[in-house]
Amino acid sequence: MGFSGGTRVPRQGIFATGCHLAHSPGxxxxxxxxxxxxxxxxxxxxxxxxxRKIILQILTETDDHPDAMEIFQRASAIDSxxxxxxxxxxxKLLEGMGAIHRHAFEGGRARFEQAGxxxxxxxxxxxxxxxIEFHSRRIEALQEEIARSLGYDIVHHRLELYGRKxxxx
Amino acid sequence: MGFSGGTRVPRQGIFATGCHLAHSPGxxxxxxxxxxxxxxxxxxxxxxxxxRKIILQILTETDDHPDAMEIFQRASAIDSxxxxxxxxxxxKLLEGMGAIHRHAFEGGRARFEQAGxxxxxxxxxxxxxxxIEFHSRRIEALQEEIARSLGYDIVHHRLELYGRKxxxx
DNA sequence: AACGCAATTGCAAATCATTTGCATTATAAA
DNA sequence: TTTATAATGCAAATGATTTGCAATTGCGTT
Numbered sequence: 130m131g132f133s134g135g136t137r138v139p140r141q142g143i144f145a146t147g148c149h150l151a152h153s154p155g156x157x158x159x160x161x162x163x164x165x166x167x168x169x170x171x172x173x174x175x176x177x178x179x180x181r182k183i184i185l186q187i188l189t190e191t192d193d194h195p196d197a198m199e200i201f202q203r204a205s206a207i208d209s210x211x212x213x214x215x216x217x218x219x220x221k222l223l224e225g226m227g228a229i230h231r232h233a234f235e236g237g238r239a240r241f242e243q244a245g246x247x248x249x250x251x252x253x254x255x256x257x258x259x260x261i262e263f264h265s266r267r268i269e270a271l272q273e274e275i276a277r278s279l280g281y282d283i284v285h286h287r288l289e290l291y292g293r294k295x296x297x298x
Numbered sequence: 299m300g301f302s303g304g305t306r307v308p309r310q311g312i313f314a315t316g317c318h319l320a321h322s323p324g325x326x327x328x329x330x331x332x333x334x335x336x337x338x339x340x341x342x343x344x345x346x347x348x349x350r351k352i353i354l355q356i357l358t359e360t361d362d363h364p365d366a367m368e369i370f371q372r373a374s375a376i377d378s379x380x381x382x383x384x385x386x387x388x389x390k391l392l393e394g395m396g397a398i399h400r401h402a403f404e405g406g407r408a409r410f411e412q413a414g415x416x417x418x419x420x421x422x423x424x425x426x427x428x429x430i431e432f433h434s435r436r437i438e439a440l441q442e443e444i445a446r447s448l449g450y451d452i453v454h455h456r457l458e459l460y461g462r463k464x465x466x467x
Numbered sequence: 468a469a470c471g472c473a474a475t476t477g478c479a480a481a482t483c484a485t486t487t488g489c490a491t492t493a494t495a496a497a
Numbered sequence: 498t499t500t501a502t503a504a505t506g507c508a509a510a511t512g513a514t515t516t517g518c519a520a521t522t523g524c525g526t527t
Contacts, residue, residue, distance in 0.1 A: 281461035292450035381477045
């Protein structure tokens with residue numbers, strides 16, 4: 130059902146609605162300067178192992194939203210001794226560090242993407258599984274407004290559009 | 299983690315942002331007139347069994363978003379011979395009929411609500427699991443606008459706000 | 468009211484994604 | 498190096514949901 134299996138899922142770039150195009154990432158001073166997770170791990174007493182290095186490299190170098198099995202396969206291609214358990218454990222570790230984000234799109238499996246970029250939401254192509262990132266200040270503002278009017282503070286949210294490429298435009 | 303277990307999850311009413319308050323449900327001519335699913339089932343050659351009647355009654359009478367286990371427990375209280383399998387099968391059947399909506403909020407289990415009301419999104423209280431329904435035309439419009447600008451038609455979407463009740467306001 | 472039979476059910480076993488126990492291995496501090 | 502112990506691989510355990518199958522039941526027909 131829907132998109133599944135080994136579909137390629139390229140991250141198609143950050144889009145901004147109503148106004149700006151995505152720019153400076155979170156805490157990094159210079160653009161396209163990746164945070165040094167290995168240093169951060171060492172700092173927090175977390176060991177830098179071969180599986181972790183490989184998985185981190187995979188996450189850093191990819192631009193799509195792979196699930197655990199896909200990461201496992203890509204990692205296996207580099208070092209066939211890596212286990213799926215380690216992939217899962219590492220994803221949990223990295224998520225805890227804030228190095229990656231976990232998404233529960235339709236389809237049952239969790240999908241991951243490296244953190245560090247600006248906040249964005251996702252539009253998922255229901256035919257191909259492709260994920261397109263976008264961001265809208267206006268929507269974010271409306272969400273805040275709604276939560277506030279209901280007496281709540283938003284801790285996090287989830288906005289996913291599931292769509293199909295338009296035939297004629 | 300988060301809200302879980304047997305938390306009570308009252309549906310706190312439909313809220314409309316920016317403008318109107320929810321009113322006339324979808325296809326029903328008179329307010330609070332529930333569509334006759336039994337008739338519809340009979341029409342499509344689907345048998346009306348005791349378990350189905352009970353489950354339908356539970357879904358119709360509740361105002362929260364129970365998961366399969368909760369529905370199973372409520373149904374068991376009426377007829378202890380009903381099985382969890384039947385609950386799952388019936389939920390799938392009803393979903394296919396369009397009688398209920400399935401939600402995959404955080405927490406692992408699917409949660410259901412009877413269909414028939416107006417479209418709405420959800421704000422989930424991360425402490426209690428309470429679900430508050432809301433609707434915003436402006437957000438819907440912006441979603442359409444974004445999808446269109448990306449070359450897509452929205453098939454469906456998912457907007458969930460996870461928040462905490464504000465202390466002082 | 469009783470038939471007949473396919474639709475439905477309950478139960479147990481099977482899936483699927485993810486997690487965990489445990490003995491073994493390997494990182495990094497001394 | 499030596500060592501303490503964090504991390505790994507593997508297999509078994511989970512938890513939600515699904516499915517195979519024999520027994521049951523709804524319901525149009527007699």
